[in-house]
Amino acid sequence: MMNITISNLYDSDYQLWLESTINQLRRGDFQAVDWQNLLEELADLGKSERRALESLLTRLLEHLLKLTYWQSQRD
Numbered sequence: 001m002m003n004i005t006i007s008n009l010y011d012s013d014y015q016l017w018l019e020s021t022i023n024q025l026r027r028g029d030f031q032a033v034d035w036q037n038l039l040e041e042l043a044d045l046g047k048s049e050r051r052a053l054e055s056l057l058t059r060l061l062e063h064l065l066k067l068t069y070w071q072s073q074r075d
Contacts, residue, residue, distance in 0.1 A: 006034040 010017040017034070024032045 006032065007037065010034060010037045 006017065006020060009020065017037070021033060021038055024030070
């Protein structure tokens with residue numbers, strides 16, 4: 001029953017779900033943890049971080065190309 005409540009909490013109040021999950025993990029109450037949604041969040045976090053890194057690297061390459069072009073035009 002507690003798992004159903006926590007799963008529903010994930011859909012209705014994400015912040016409260018997150019706080020509850022953190023507290024459950026800190027207490028070692030692993031039976032009450034909403035593992036399905038927690039694992040999904042962790043997987044999504046990894047994907048999000050990778051996309052952010054790819055975006056930053058792309059921006060860096062664009063700026064380096066512009067810098068190279070501008071320097072060649074000055075010479």
